[in-house]
Amino acid sequence: MQIGLVGLGKMGHNLALNLKDKGHEIIGFDLSEEAREDARQNDITVVTSLSEQISLLAAPRVLWLMVPSGSATQATVDEALSLLEPGDVLIDAGNSNYKDSMRHGDACAKKEIGFLDVGTSGGTSGARYGACLMIGGDREVYDFLAEVFDQVSCEDGCAYVGPAGAGHFMKMVHNGIEYGMMEAIGEGFAIMRKAPFDYDLAVVAKNWNHGSVVRSWLMELAEMQLVEHPDLADIKGIVAASGEAKWTVEAALNEEVPAPVIAQALFERNASQMNEENFSNKMVSALRNGFGGHAIVSK
Numbered sequence: 001m002q003i004g005l006v007g008l009g010k011m012g013h014n015l016a017l018n019l020k021d022k023g024h025e026i027i028g029f030d031l032s033e034e035a036r037e038d039a040r041q042n043d044i045t046v047v048t049s050l051s052e053q054i055s056l057l058a059a060p061r062v063l064w065l066m067v068p069s070g071s072a073t074q075a076t077v078d079e080a081l082s083l084l085e086p087g088d089v090l091i092d093a094g095n096s097n098y099k100d101s102m103r104h105g106d107a108c109a110k111k112e113i114g115f116l117d118v119g120t121s122g123g124t125s126g127a128r129y130g131a132c133l134m135i136g137g138d139r140e141v142y143d144f145l146a147e148v149f150d151q152v153s154c155e156d157g158c159a160y161v162g163p164a165g166a167g168h169f170m171k172m173v174h175n176g177i178e179y180g181m182m183e184a185i186g187e188g189f190a191i192m193r194k195a196p197f198d199y200d201l202a203v204v205a206k207n208w209n210h211g212s213v214v215r216s217w218l219m220e221l222a223e224m225q226l227v228e229h230p231d232l233a234d235i236k237g238i239v240a241a242s243g244e245a246k247w248t249v250e251a252a253l254n255e256e257v258p259a260p261v262i263a264q265a266l267f268e269r270n271a272s273q274m275n276e277e278n279f280s281n282k283m284v285s286a287l288r289n290g291f292g293g294h295a296i297v298s299k
Contacts, residue, residue, distance in 0.1 A: 001148060002027070004053045004063045006076055007094070008035040008046070010293045011120065012066030014128035015093075015152065016044050022151040029053040050076070054083045061088040062145070066120075069096045069243065077104050086112035089141055093118035093133075097247055098169035105137060105164025114141035115164055119171025122154070123291035130154030134174070136166030169251075176248030176262040178218075179241075182287050183265035185214075185222055186280035193231075193279055202226040221290035222283065229286060236297040237281030239288065241269040 001024050005016050008030035016026045016039060028039050028046045036046040047053045054061060063080055067073045073096050080090055090108055092101060092115075101117035108115035119134035126132060133153045135142055142149075142160045149158045161170055192199050205223035209215050229235055245266040252259035272281040276297070288294040 001025070001062065002058055003148075004029070004057050004061065005066065006030070006050065006053070006063065006080075007066035007068075008032075008039045008044075009066070010124050011127045013039055013042075013044075014124050015064075015066060015120075015131075017042060018128050018130075018152045019148075020044065022148075024148070027053055027056050050079050051083055054080070059085065059087060061085070062091070063089065064091040065094060067092075067094050069094050069100075073100070077107070081107060081111060081113065084111070084113050087114075089114040089116070089145070091116045091118055091145075092168075093120045095119075095171065095175070095242065095244060096168050097243075098165040098167075098172060101136065101168045102165035114138050114144075116141055116145070117164055117167040118149075119167045119174065121171065121174060122157075124293050125291075126154070130157060132157040133159070134167045134170040135160045136162050136168065136170075137164045172244045172247050172251070175242075175244035176259070179245040179248075179265040179269070180261040181216075181218055182284045183261075183268055183280070185218055185287065186283035189222065189283050190278075190280040201231070217291070218287055221287050225283075225286035225290055232279065232282040232286055234298055235282045235285055236276040237272055237278040237285065238276050238297045239269045239272040239281050239284045240294065241266060245269075 003019060003024050003026055005012055005026055005028045008016065008028050016028055020026050026044050028044050029050055030036050039046050061084060065076055067076050073092060073094055084090060090113055092104060105115045116135055116137035121132040131153050133149055161167060189201055192201060192204055202223060205219060205226055209219050209223055245262055249259060249263045249266060272278060285296055289296045
């Protein structure tokens with residue numbers, strides 16, 4: 001299948017390679033010349049504008065967005081809707097707010113353009129070798145593309161979950177849970193570091209990764225980062241928040257559902273901007289780097 005992929009950053013580039021491996025023809029576009037050149041070096045066809053990209057796609061066109069949420073996604077959706085035709089498909093696989101995805105679904109429906117919102121998890125390695133996909137939008141459009149989604153997701157890692165907005169709502173809550181889990185791991189290692197015993201934290205993480213109740217990919221990343229950055233000494237405890245946990249807390253407030261762990265994890269990230277030596281925050285920063293390639297603030 002021919003697919004236009006918009007956004008060739010860490011996630012988009014790896015997804016393009018994944019799709020290419022599965023035999024799909026990828027036409028990529030990114031505003032960044034550096035991102036385009038990186039893709040070109042991996043034999044991905046790239047163009048310099050969205051209009052050129054869409055003009056090269058055969059109908060029904062499939063345009064897959066891997067663009068930062070907010071204004072960048074909105075601008076891309078607006079331009080795409082002015083260029084796509086009835087029967088084409090628009091996929092937003094970034095981290096958009098689910099309310100935006102509901103609006104985009106309505107806007108696409110008015111133009112008879114299929115729309116899917118795809119929550120994408122698994123980090124850069126998932127995008128490259130098999131992601132977890134949470135898909136909302138038109139059921140008929142999902143059925144049309146189901147084989148493609150199955151090909152680029154891990155086993156049992158693809159689910160259609162409801163109408164437009166459902167995929168991104170599910171991904172939003174997923175990220176809120178992720179915040180709480182990372183905060184707990186960070187706090188646990190901070191306690192171990194201050195214990196009256198001289199623990200090698202990398203050994204602790206390795207042990208917990210084999211048979212313990214808390215074994216997980218996040219714990220594997222903790223082990224990897226503790227080996228690469230002993231005692232996390234070269235990492236500042238400054239942790240960015242990309243927005244999804246805030247949206248999760250807002251949804252919890254709107255639905256009157258208590259979510260104290262997720263809320264506190266978000267508050268800790270906000271507080272990290274003022275205390276760069278907190279070891280728990282160093283661990284959370286290292287974990288984010290491990291799964292998503294998010295920047296570490298180094299000393």
